[in-house]
Amino acid sequence: MSPLKQSPSGSTISNLVKNHPLDLGEYEDQYKHFHSNPELSLQEKETSSTIASHKSLSAYKVQTSIGGYGVVGVLTNGDGPTILLRADMDALPVKEKTGLDYASEVTVKDEEGGTVPVMHACGHDMHVACLLGAAAWLASEDVRKKWAGTLVVLFQPNEERGKGARAMVEDGLYDKIPEPDVVLAQHVMPMRAGKVAVKAGTMIASADSFKITVYGRGGHGSMPQLCIDPVVLAANIVIRLQGIVAREVDPQETAVVTVGSLHAGQSDNIISDEAVLLVDVRTQKEETRQRVLKAIKRIVEKITDIHQECEASNCEKPPTFERTRQFPLTVNDSDVTQKVSAAFANHFGDTFDPAPPTANASEDMSDLATAIKKPYCYWLIGGIDGEKWDKAEKEGRIAEDIPVNHSALFAPVIEPTLKTGIETLCVAALAYLAGQQDS
Structure with a gap:
């Protein structure tokens, strides 16, 4: 060379x-x-x-x-x-x-x-x-x-x-x-x-994107007591994820957590079996990146309050994580x-x-x-x-x-x-x- x-x-x-x-x-x-x-x-x-x-x-x-x-x-x-x-x-x-x-x-x-x-x-x-x-x-x-x-x-x-x-x-x-x-x-x-x-x-940030699937038990919308509604679980996840940047990242650092898509079901009177969230994370330091990714996994896996809510709802299948994109x-x-x-x-x-x-x-x-x-x-x-x-x-x-x-x-x-x-x-x-x- x-x-x-x-x-x-x-x-x-x-x-x-x-x-x-x-x-x-x-x-x-x-x-x-x-x-x-x-x-x-x-x-x-x-x-x-x-x-x-x-x-x-x-x-x-x-x-x-x-x-x-x-x-x-x-x-x-x-x-x-x-x-x-x-x-x-x-x-x-x-x-x-x-x-x-x-x-x-x-x-x-x-x-x-x-x-x-x-x-x-x-x-x-x-x-x-x-x-x-x-x-x-x-x-x-x-x-x-x-x-x-x-x-x-x-x-x-x-x-x-x-x-x-x-x-x-x-x-x-x-x-x-x-x-x-x-x-x-x-x-x-x-x-x-x-x-x-x-x-x-x-010069520019790292990016990590995930497809996160949470599972419930589907059924008729008129009988919620017989179902486990994954939309409610997903909605709670979305809200909790917004607290990561606000409460777990140093204010002097930069991070963005975006839920770009939340999809469940096809009808207004059917409770779905599952809900899918597409999540995008942007960070400018490796330490911050690791902190945010761990926090997302912790929240979705019910280590926080969502864990208790999911257990109370008798979830029978743990959430799954699929990495869709990763930029250094x-x-x-x-x-x-x-x-x-x-x-x-x-x-x-x-x-x-x-x-x-x-x-x-x-x-x-x-x-x-x-x-x-x-x-x-x-x-x-x-x-x-x-x-x-x-x-x-x-x-x-x-x-x-x-x-x-x-x-x-x-x-x-x-x-x-x-x-x-x-x-x-x-x-x-x-x-x-x-x-x-x-x-």
Whole structure:
């Protein structure tokens, strides 16, 4: 493995980017294509195919079908470090309401066989377009003369379920490509377009999701005395779970416990046999995470008052827990972040934020790095139209007027989001890829 070499100075990197502009028209069209043709997690076949055959990767050794529909391209350009740039590419089961002329009208069958709408409501289409643009720019003849090393571009499936990065690793990713010295990635967020933000330490939260089933004894709604009503048990669980953050988590720490779904029965006059709760947990420290998860299990298993109520109701079957998703904490390496931040500050100036708050969103990109004990850095870019953002900020209506990720109204403004996203990837990569230092 090649040692990390001295990278060009921040001003040299910025000059290189400014003096060799990329024609963005093609990537704007490509973004619209991906936005109009989203695919759910584990179904990214056409997205993967489009990426793998795109001319932006013509200089790369491309491999497909890694961990599902994962795609990687490797470009070796002399002796130097190996840098991995990653983008995710799956969409969500959301009905788009943006009104854009390239809005998604796609519907597909989900894993349960139901028909669901599909939308790129989290910006992964923008991530793919940005990485294709960055791959093309870094591989261009004039730019390749200015750096040396190995560049890996990785397009990851199944991020929304928190399993895609791990699946690629477990499918032998690092037997197929050189191990990177550094892993880099980004995400478009509800911030002013053109803004870039990163900090060392915890950048975004961990997430743990569960399907919890509590059991009762069904029967006629007119005869509750002969039944065990799981809706009552589930309702008590929901109320008790809300006390975890309020009474068991240090007020200086951050945690969120959400019951996103509670389902039982199909009729108003039938008491169901069971109730199913879908629970999501977000935390920003591992200690807090463990405390919250233990508290949920304790409450649901009736170690608290719910235990007594359930026993009093003669429950005959214990609750079951099924983990549905798990995202690790994303903790940026301090040395990598310092290097990337210096390059961003030099290139982006006042639009660079070196101290953003930790986000409660979650990611699995760190699995690409921690699986091989390598450092990583993950940053955020803004995607909200500047005039819209400024108006909402002035009127104190950001929460009301600015759509967030996973909203049916979320769609990054194409420019300057695309240009910013391409430049962040290029600037960050060049902060490590040693080469000639003249621009």
